[in-house]
Amino acid sequence: MTAEHWTLLADVVSVVCLLGGAFFVLAAGVGVLRFPDLLSRMHAGTKPQTLGLVLVLVGLALRLREGGAVWALVLVVIFQMLTAPVAAHMVGRAGYRTGKVRHDLLVVDELTRDLQAADARTADELGADASAGDELGADEPVADASDAPDRPDAPGRSAPEGRPSA
Template identity: 80%
Template sequence: MTTDQWTTVADVASAVCLLGGAFLAFAAGVGVLRFPDLLARMHAGTKPQVLGLILVLIGLALRLRSGGAVWALVLVAVFQMLTAPVAAHMVGRAGYRTGKVRSDLLVVDELTSDQELARARDHGRAEDDDPRD
């Protein structure tokens, strides 16, 4: 294959990745608007959004083809994949603690027992520190 043919193949692959990433970002937006509760919306806002961004970044890397741009895109992908799950986890826990999660939609609820254990531990500490003794 000649250089022009490789360039054409890379451009087509880039377009496919960009369109796939745009579709996933659109699907994430629709999911955030349509799902009934916080956890489902959080899932829709993080999972397809991260994959969509990765596809867009791959498409950009295939189109730009310069070393500096590709390394910058790799950094964006790495930081996105590091921060999105942590942010979603913290939003989910905060939503659970503030009562924004519908418990009737949960299949398994492991956080309730953890919270009860923490409350009992804190209550025991509060009794030990009672100034009336």
């Protein structure tokens, strides 16, 4: 194959990647608008959007074929792949803790178990501190689990609708 054939092939693959990336980004936008809850929307906003961006950048790199530009695009892909999952994880945890998650749509809910175990450990630690009350002083109140931040799953709080209380 001649150089012209390789250039034509690279251009065709570039167009396919650009169109595929545009499709995934469009699907991400539609998913964010149509899905019913925070976790579904977050999934739609991160997974196909990231893949779409990577495909667009690959298509752009195939089209540009210049060393400096390609390395800049590689850096964008690396940073996107490193930051998008972490950001989605933090948004999901914050939404869960503030009661924005529909628990009736969850198939597996491991975070409630983990939060309850953490609350129990905190209560045990506070109880151990209360038994060593000489250092705290008799007038200082000791925090208990009911002083936990306003989380719907904290002990003493009522469970959100559709979610059984523990």
